[in-house]
Amino acid sequence: MSINTRHLLPVCSLLLMIPALADAQEEQSSVTRGEYIYHLGGCASCHTNGKEGGAPLAGGLEMETPFGTFYTPNITPDPQYGIGNWSEDDFIRAMTEGVSPEGEHYYPAFPYTSYTKMSQQDLLDLKTFLDLQAPVAKPSKEHDLPFPLNQRFVLGVWKWLNFESGSFQINQHRNDRWNRGAYIVNGPGHCVECHTPRNIMGGLDTDAGMTGNDNGPEGEAVPGLQSSNHSEFSKWEIEDITFSLETGMKPDGDFLGGSMGHVIDNTTSKMTPADLEAIAEYLKSLN
Amino acid sequence: MSKKQFKFSTVIRVAVIFSAITSTTAMGHGGAKGIVKERMDSMKEMGDAMKVMGDMVKGKRDFERSAFKQGAETVSKHSPKIPEFFPKGSGGGVSEALPKLWLEWDQFTSVVDRTTEEAQKLGELSTNGADRRALTKQFISLSKSCKSCHTDYRKKKKEKH
Incomplete structure (x- = not known):
């Protein structure tokens, strides 16, 4: 039996494409799931300054608290001012341990105290979705906090007393x-x-x-x-x-x-x- | 206890109950007076109408198209009067309206207009023989319109336990 290579080639290339298609499909469903997690987490409520017509997820919303005034940061995928350069591990650590890629503690105005219970899958899907949003090259505004609360090391003590990391237990x-x-x-x-x-x-x-x-x-x-x-x-x-x-x-x-x-x-x-x-x-x- | 004493204490009890009832009536809406009380009463009437329809949508009460007609009429009647109920300077005190309402007057009145339109649409549907699904959908649109003002322009007073 002779095999016509002219016909074989398209068949082979089609077969080769199947895993690629599966990957694309998986990525698409990860984006869809991530968008849903994004709504569940209410990310836009704080990271989009709707009051002042700010760009989506570019931060800048003023949050007055008894401890001082916080300004939400830019979480668009901008590599310099947003979180575009973050690895998956960076993102998971920020969300579940309240620590930045540079090792700084976050203030609990960012509710990592709850997000710590999120599943790895949900966090990764969320990151996939966030990475696809429009980057905004706008620096995050510094928080306005009185001494000693403006010292990030104080947060280490706070977390030791008030924060328990760990995913949700069924x-x-x-x-x-x-x-x-x-x-x-x-x-x-x-x-x-x-x-x-x-x-x-x-x-x-x-x-x-x-x-x-x-x-x-x-x-x-x-x-x-x-x-x-x-x-x-x-x-x-x-x-x-x-x-x-x-x-x-x-x-x-x-x-x-x-x-x-x-x-x-x-x-x-x-x-x-x-x-x-x-x-x-x-x-x-x-x- | 003698019969006379018994009667006397009964009179006292009745008086206590009566005064409790009248004072709670007077204290309804946090002792609001004038225009603030008028608008709170108007809101309450709309709320009562929404409750009846809401219970049907939630399946807590038998579904009756006539109730939607009636409810939509109540809201359509009260809603256009909302701006008149909020003259400048009528905030503060027992009022739950936020100062922002007067600063964003045009936006406020446009949401009011939308609410009236949604209520009228619900009324039309209820008389045009729309099915439960269509009425539910329109009722939800109306609810979201109501909620819009409550989110932006009202600060709920602390709930009493």
């Missing part, structure tokens, strides 16, 4: 949906950052759980989400929670507003119905 006694909800609330969604009270050092009072914070961001009182709080929220049912996270409407026909309004815009309204139900199931289990 609770074997609970179903998958509950665990998914717990992962989002305590990890990428970083809900605990506002709904859990803080100690005198500004660290999360994790023993108190999500019992609310009277001195939340921008002086707002953030309600507790545990049934033992006997708050309005404790009477909400699963569908009340999912509906309010989608539209902002509370069961009584009134509307959530302020910071939570932005969280709904940037994060929860973009979640899948399954994730909203998972969050609701987890929150309802808290007492």
